[in-house]
Amino acid sequence: MAFGPRALRSALLNLLLSVPDLAEYVNSRIAYAGSRQTDQEPRITYIVASNSGGSDLDGPDGVNTARVRVSVWSRDSVEAETLVDLIRSYVNGWNGWIGSVYVRSCDWDGDNDLPEDLPNGDGTTVFQIVSDYLVEYEGGGV
Secondary structure (H helix, E strand, O other), rough: OOOOOHHHHHHHHHHOOOOOOOHHHOOEEEEEEEEOOOOOOEEEEEEEEEEEEEEEOOEEEEEEEEEEEEEEEEEOHHHHHHHHHHHHHOOOOOEEOOOOOEEEEEEEEEEEEOOOOOOOOOOOEEEEEEEEEEEEEEEEEO
């Protein structure tokens, strides 16, 4: 069994890759951590913003909770919203095994709009929508 945050990040990538119809828009442009302004849109990035182990009166209980942030990037605001909706409709409430990680629950916890103008001076805006998910899981360690 794999241990550590790497297993969770790998599981999240596989979960995002399994979202129906998402590849039609982003192909394989899903990356952990970040991307460059020169990367093609639409694209998706994700991070594990926080990750903590649970415990009870006997000590660690093996259940971890992570806050995962999924960012959708597009030069078209409607397309960005469409991708956010595709991801949310599949991921929110999802549970099951992904590799060595058992996801007990994956719950949507809100969106943030973060549009930004590109520094090229032509007025191009990239629309970023960041969705937060609370993921309760076992395996993969903290």
